[in-house]
Amino acid sequence: MRSNQVRLNCGVTMPLIGLGTYSFQNDRKTTELAVHMALKMGYRHFDTAKIYGSEAALGNSLTEAIQDGTVQREDIFVTSKLWGSHHHDPVSALKQTLKNMGMEHLDIDNLGWYGWKCLDLGLCRSVGLSNFSSKKVEQLLEFANVPPAVNQVEMHPMWRQARLREVCGDHKIHVSAYSPTGGPGNSWGFNTCSGQPSHPVHCSQAQSNCSPGCTEMGVVKGVKYKLEERKIMRGEFLVNQTTSPYKTLEDLWDDEI
Structure with missing residues (x-):
C-alpha cells in the first residue's frame, strides 16, 4: 500500500488527501474545472454532500474523466455525507445522491446513526461518521452492527482533537480532517503552536512567540483553550x-x- 493511502477497518483503501467540493459560490462550471484540474494533479479522493450543491458537477466531471480514459472508476474514492434532515430515510437519500452523480455506489458515505442498511444494499463500500464527538462515537459503538470506518471532523494544528483521536484510534476508526489548515471563522479551539508554551495561553498574550503559521492558518482571534x-x-x-x-x-x- 502506498504512503498516501490508508487501509480502513473494513478493508477498503482510501487516499489520505482529498478535494472538498464545497463552495460559497456554488458555481457548477467552477467546480467541474476544479475537479478536472485536481485529477490532472493526481487527486483521486473527492468529497461532496447534498447540502454542498456540488453532487451533479462532481459526478459529471468524474464521468467525463472515466470516459476519456483519464482514470478508471476503481481508482477514484468518493465521499459524501448524509444531511441531518434525511436521517429518517438514509437509503432514499443515498439513492438520490447516486442519481445526482450518475454513479452506482459511493466509496464511503458518512451516514451517522442509521445508515448501515445502505452498506447491505451495496449503495456504498463503507460507512462512516461526520462531526461525531468521542462521547457520541462510544454511544454508537454500543449498538452498531458495523463499526464506522471514518469519522470526519474539523481538525488542524490549532484544533487537534486529542481526545477524539484517542477514542477513534482505540476502535480503529480513521479520523479524517476537514479544514486541515484552519481558515477564517475557524479560529476557536486548541491554539498552542509549535514553539509555544505547553500550557494553554491566550494568543494575544503570546504574540511575540506566535509562529507565522498561526496567522497563515486563519487563526486571527485570540481564544480560550476551552469553550463550552x-x-x-x-x-x-x-x-x-x-x-x-x-x-x-x-x-x-x-x-x-
Whole structure:
C-alpha cells in the first residue's frame, strides 16, 4: 500500500488527501474545472454532500474523466455525507445522491446513526461518521452492527482533537480532517503552536512567540483553550419538554470542547 493511502477497518483503501467540493459560490462550471484540474494533479479522493450543491458537477466531471480514459472508476474514492434532515430515510437519500452523480455506489458515505442498511444494499463500500464527538462515537459503538470506518471532523494544528483521536484510534476508526489548515471563522479551539508554551495561553498574550503559521492558518482571534458549546451557539431552539429528545441545554453538551 502506498504512503498516501490508508487501509480502513473494513478493508477498503482510501487516499489520505482529498478535494472538498464545497463552495460559497456554488458555481457548477467552477467546480467541474476544479475537479478536472485536481485529477490532472493526481487527486483521486473527492468529497461532496447534498447540502454542498456540488453532487451533479462532481459526478459529471468524474464521468467525463472515466470516459476519456483519464482514470478508471476503481481508482477514484468518493465521499459524501448524509444531511441531518434525511436521517429518517438514509437509503432514499443515498439513492438520490447516486442519481445526482450518475454513479452506482459511493466509496464511503458518512451516514451517522442509521445508515448501515445502505452498506447491505451495496449503495456504498463503507460507512462512516461526520462531526461525531468521542462521547457520541462510544454511544454508537454500543449498538452498531458495523463499526464506522471514518469519522470526519474539523481538525488542524490549532484544533487537534486529542481526545477524539484517542477514542477513534482505540476502535480503529480513521479520523479524517476537514479544514486541515484552519481558515477564517475557524479560529476557536486548541491554539498552542509549535514553539509555544505547553500550557494553554491566550494568543494575544503570546504574540511575540506566535509562529507565522498561526496567522497563515486563519487563526486571527485570540481564544480560550476551552469553550463550552453553549457559549459558541445557544441551542434553545433544539430544546423543549415535549417533542425534543433534549430537555435541557446540558443534554446537548458533550463537555469536550
